[in-house]
Amino acid sequence: MHDIDPDDSLSIGEVAARTGVAKSALHYYEQLGLISAERTLGNQRRYARHMVRRISLIVVAKRLGIPLTDVEEAFRTLPHDRRPSTSDWRKVSTTWRATLEQRRLQIERLERELNGCIGCGCLSMKSCSLLNPEDTLAEEGPGPHRI
Ligand code: FES
Numbered sequence: 001m002h003d004i005d006p007d008d009s010l011s012i013g014e015v016a017a018r019t020g021v022a023k024s025a026l027h028y029y030e031q032l033g034l035i036s037a038e039r040t041l042g043n044q045r046r047y048a049r050h051m052v053r054r055i056s057l058i059v060v061a062k063r064l065g066i067p068l069t070d071v072e073e074a075f076r077t078l079p080h081d082r083r084p085s086t087s088d089w090r091k092v093s094t095t096w097r098a099t100l101e102q103r104r105l106q107i108e109r110l111e112r113e114l115n116g117c118i119g120c121g122c123l124s125m126k127s128c129s130l131l132n133p134e135d136t137l138a139e140e141g142p143g144p145h146r147i
Helices: 012-019 023-032 051-064 068-075 086-117 133-139
Strands: 009-011 045-048
Touching: 009 012, 012 023, 012 045, 012 051, 023 051, 045 051, 051 068, 051 086, 068 086
Parallel strands: none
Antiparallel strands: 009 045
16 A cells, blocks of 8 residues: 555546446456556555556457457556556557458458358358368368367
C-alpha cells in the first residue's frame, strides 16, 4: 500500500465511468496484468490516470476482435509506470494491423472455398477444400481419418 495522491489517480468507479468498462472487467484486466492499480491505506484501488489509455486500447482491441492473449503480448512492451508514448502505440497498432490483414486474407480464402461448395453439397472429406484444407488428410496416409 502506498500514500497515493488522489488528484493524480482515479477510483475504479471513475475509471469505469470514463472508459465505459465494467468494474468486473477492470478487475479481470488487472488479474491478467494488463492494467495495474495501487491500493490506498483503506485498501481501495487507485488507478494512475494513464491507465485510462491502456484500457482504451483494450476496448479498441475488443472492437477489432483482437484476443486478450494478443493484447497481453503487445502490452508486455508498454510501460506500466507512465503514459505510453506515440511510438509505443504505433508499434502496437502496427502489430494489430498485421493481425487484421492476416485475418482478412484467411476470410477471403475461406470465402473462395465456400463459393466452390455452394451448390455442390458433396461434403467429401477427400475433395472438399473446406473439410480438407490443402489436402491435409492426404498427409495422414490412405484410408479413413474422420468419423
Ligand atoms: S461441398 Fe463439395 S467441395 Fe465442398
